[in-house]
Amino acid sequence: MDQLTRIAYKLRRDIIEMAHNSSAGHVGGDLSVIDILAVLYFDVMNVSPERVRDPDRDRFLLSKGHCAGALYCALGEKGFFDKQEALLTFGTFGTRFIGHPNTDVPGVEINSGSLGHGISVGVGMALAAKMDGRTYRTYVVLGDGEMAEGSNYEGMMAAGHYRLDNLCATVDCNRLQISGQTKNVMDSGSLADKFRDFGWNVIEVENGNNCSQLSKAYRRAGDCKGKPSAVIAYTLKGKGVSFMENQVSWHHGVMNDEQYRQAVRELSEVSLRETGAETCPKAGRFQNAPPDFFRVQSEVSLRETGAETCLKAGRFQNAPPELFRVQEELLT
Amino acid sequence: MNKVTNRQAVCDILMTAALNDRNIVVLCSDSRGSASLKPFAEQYPEQFVEVGIAEQNLVSIAAGLAACGKKVIAASPASFLSTRSYEQVKIDVAYSRTNVILLGISGGISYGALGMTHHSAQDIAALAALPDMRVYLPSDRFQTAKLMEALLRDEKPAYVRVSRSAAEDIYDENLDFELDRSHILSEGPDATIVACGEMVPYAAKAAEILKEAGIRAGVIDMYCLKPLDEKAVLKAARRSRLIATAEEHSPYGGLGSLVAQALSAHCPKKLLAIALPDGHIIAGENKEVFAHYGMDAEGIAARVKQALTGV
Ligand SMILES: Cc1ncc(C[n+]2csc(CCOP(=O)(O)OP(=O)(O)O)c2C)c(N)n1
Ligand SMILES: [Mg+2]
Numbered sequence: 001m002d003q004l005t006r007i008a009y010k011l012r013r014d015i016i017e018m019a020h021n022s023s024a025g026h027v028g029g030d031l032s033v034i035d036i037l038a039v040l041y042f043d044v045m046n047v048s049p050e051r052v053r054d055p056d057r058d059r060f061l062l063s064k065g066h067c068a069g070a071l072y073c074a075l076g077e078k079g080f081f082d083k084q085e086a087l088l089t090f091g092t093f094g095t096r097f098i099g100h101p102n103t104d105v106p107g108v109e110i111n112s113g114s115l116g117h118g119i120s121v122g123v124g125m126a127l128a129a130k131m132d133g134r135t136y137r138t139y140v141v142l143g144d145g146e147m148a149e150g151s152n153y154e155g156m157m158a159a160g161h162y163r164l165d166n167l168c169a170t171v172d173c174n175r176l177q178i179s180g181q182t183k184n185v186m187d188s189g190s191l192a193d194k195f196r197d198f199g200w201n202v203i204e205v206e207n208g209n210n211c212s213q214l215s216k217a218y219r220r221a222g223d224c225k226g227k228p229s230a231v232i233a234y235t236l237k238g239k240g241v242s243f244m245e246n247q248v249s250w251h252h253g254v255m256n257d258e259q260y261r262q263a264v265r266e267l268s269e270v271s272l273r274e275t276g277a278e279t280c281p282k283a284g285r286f287q288n289a290p291p292d293f294f295r296v297q298s299e300v301s302l303r304e305t306g307a308e309t310c311l312k313a314g315r316f317q318n319a320p321p322e323l324f325r326v327q328e329e330l331l332t
Numbered sequence: 333m334n335k336v337t338n339r340q341a342v343c344d345i346l347m348t349a350a351l352n353d354r355n356i357v358v359l360c361s362d363s364r365g366s367a368s369l370k371p372f373a374e375q376y377p378e379q380f381v382e383v384g385i386a387e388q389n390l391v392s393i394a395a396g397l398a399a400c401g402k403k404v405i406a407a408s409p410a411s412f413l414s415t416r417s418y419e420q421v422k423i424d425v426a427y428s429r430t431n432v433i434l435l436g437i438s439g440g441i442s443y444g445a446l447g448m449t450h451h452s453a454q455d456i457a458a459l460a461a462l463p464d465m466r467v468y469l470p471s472d473r474f475q476t477a478k479l480m481e482a483l484l485r486d487e488k489p490a491y492v493r494v495s496r497s498a499a500e501d502i503y504d505e506n507l508d509f510e511l512d513r514s515h516i517l518s519e520g521p522d523a524t525i526v527a528c529g530e531m532v533p534y535a536a537k538a539a540e541i542l543k544e545a546g547i548r549a550g551v552i553d554m555y556c557l558k559p560l561d562e563k564a565v566l567k568a569a570r571r572s573r574l575i576a577t578a579e580e581h582s583p584y585g586g587l588g589s590l591v592a593q594a595l596s597a598h599c600p601k602k603l604l605a606i607a608l609p610d611g612h613i614i615a616g617e618n619k620e621v622f623a624h625y626g627m628d629a630e631g632i633a634a635r636v637k638q639a640l641t642g643v
Contacts, residue, residue, distance in 0.1 A: 024445065091444075092445070092615070092616070094616065095445065095615050096615075098615045100450070102447060102448075111448070114412060114416065148386045150388060150389065177385065178366075185362055186384025186386070
């Protein structure tokens with residue numbers, strides 16, 4: 001498995017942790033957009049915690065703000081803040097990690113959560129770069145249901161009109177929204193044609209959950225001069241967790257403990273399979289597994305034993321020693 | 333403890349009304365689930381229009397339908413309905429006097445930790461400022477049902493805000509209801525707490541707490557914000573030493589402002605206005621947030637007591 005995919009799967013496990021801890025969040029859309037975020041934050045964008053005020057940093061806007069959970073996981077992994085704080089306090093009383101992106105969280109460029117604002121705000125940021133002769137790029141991520149908001153088309157028109165080649169919009173085209181399939185709720189027809197009509201360079205990504213396809217698309221977007229670029233990424237909502245994939249009810253579904261365990265198991269096994277770790281037929285367990293796998297696994301078992309998370313360390317305390325022994329044995 | 337939400341009460345009334353009235357049309361913007369209007373959409377697919385995530389479109393389509401004889405209910409989260417589509421509401425509904433009921437669901441801070449984008453703490457101010465718009469915040473499910481029945485009988489624009497979670501019962505089926513009035517739950521010579529929507533049960537409990545402290549406070553359920561039942565406010569003002577208001581809204585332009593305006597014109601009087609702060613609301617469930625800002629029963633009681641006795 002390549003490095004970006006590995007990161008994306010790690011972030012998926014974080015998303016599941018966060019969603020389970022808080023009994024909140026928009027887990028379906030988080031899982032469909034996470035590969036896009038992994039590629040943007042870990043391959044494409046020029047951003048880092050040291051540069052949050054650098055005027056030349058790239059700008060990122062999550063127009064589908066309900067997937068703030070996924071964004072917090074990516075920002076935390078990137079080191080903008082202690083990720084454990086986000087995983088443990090998301091959606092709780094007094095937290096700064098509220099259910100939509102807000103600028104109290106380092107790395108968040110603008111408050112969002114009301115759909116249909118991102119392209120226009122992005123046009124403003126891209127225009128400012130042109131005015132000031134700066135080379136930063138602005139990236140906006142939208143949902144396909146979100147594309148019913150008319151404001152998007154005003155923004156698209158302005159971006160085309162001003163030939164904002166420093167602006168790149170991505171539509172997370174998972175074909176679902178809250179009330180059902182997007183084509184049944186409000187069919188927006190061909191988004192690719194609409195962007196093209198407004199003067200955009202359009203790049204369609206057949207598998208929007210594939211990091212290398214996404215990386216290539218963003219490279220092409222970066223090379224395009226004289227036009228804004230739109231990446232239409234065809235994704236799977238709930239990607240990576242079998243019972244969530246392509247299920248409308250997981251837009252903001254809440255996992256019970258059994259579902260949570262299954263989700264963690266599936267996500268860990270995927271990472272294992274892709275690392276080439278082989279199953280040990282006797283033990284029925286994976287051998288040559290990366291230690292990270294066992295950490296996740298142990299944490300699940302720990303939660304079942306009722307061990308509590310130590311808030312500061314972000315790790316489990318009161319863990320039965322046996323658990324760590326088993327883990328060590330497996331590793332040796 | 334009642335489990336039926338006010339939005340479910342709305343759906344029940346619409347389902348019954350639609351049995352005999354093919355002109356009732358419900359519009360949603362990817363909001364049928366959160367509005368509890370799925371049963372209506374399933375039972376009356378020909379009287380249901382889905383517009384997708386497009387609140388401005390929602391309101392203008394509603395107005396167009398109404399201008400052609402339909403009785404339209406447009407349902408969307410109160411936050412988006414009252415701000416995103418404000419111009420459509422102002423011109424296509426209020427100014428044009430079209431027969432549209434705007435149903436703002438998950439009003440106030442119902443969405444809790446989803447944050448400011450999802451709160452509607454400005455809707456009373458915004459909607460009340462529009463000529464020809466009426467504004468209602470019903471308290472319990474029985475009042476919500478009566479309100480909807482009454483609104484379906486007239487042909488004028490109205491905005492109705494309901495909460496996300498179930499409100500405690502205050503009335504029963506036999507509630508005597510009149511549009512554009514208020515409901516006096518109790519009277520008190522020391523103070524009268526005027527409350528609306530979700531805050532009414534908190535105000536009623538606050539009055540009980542005050543009673544134990546020897547303070548006799550009355551409660552008015554001001555479900556109609558515009559036109560405001562000024563008579564009831566003035567009567568209470570003449571009777572009580574203090575008028576307090578309690579609302580899930582910004583301190584500007586809501587119940588407190590409307591009551592203050594009535595008082596200062598006709599019966600100048602000290603007013604204690606209890607509302608959300610003018611700022612970013614702390615993340616959390618309603619109950620936690622109300623307690624944090626001194627807007628729960630204990631908070632309201634303490635502030636009324638403080639205003640009356642100085643301690
Ligand atoms: C203006 C506005 N209207 C309604 C909502 C409520 N809402 C949140 S998510 C959502 C569905 C979004 O669907 P889509 O854009 O396809 O996102 P995804 O499938 O990626 O989760 C809706 C209607 C909102 N946040 N903003
Ligand atoms: Mg979608």
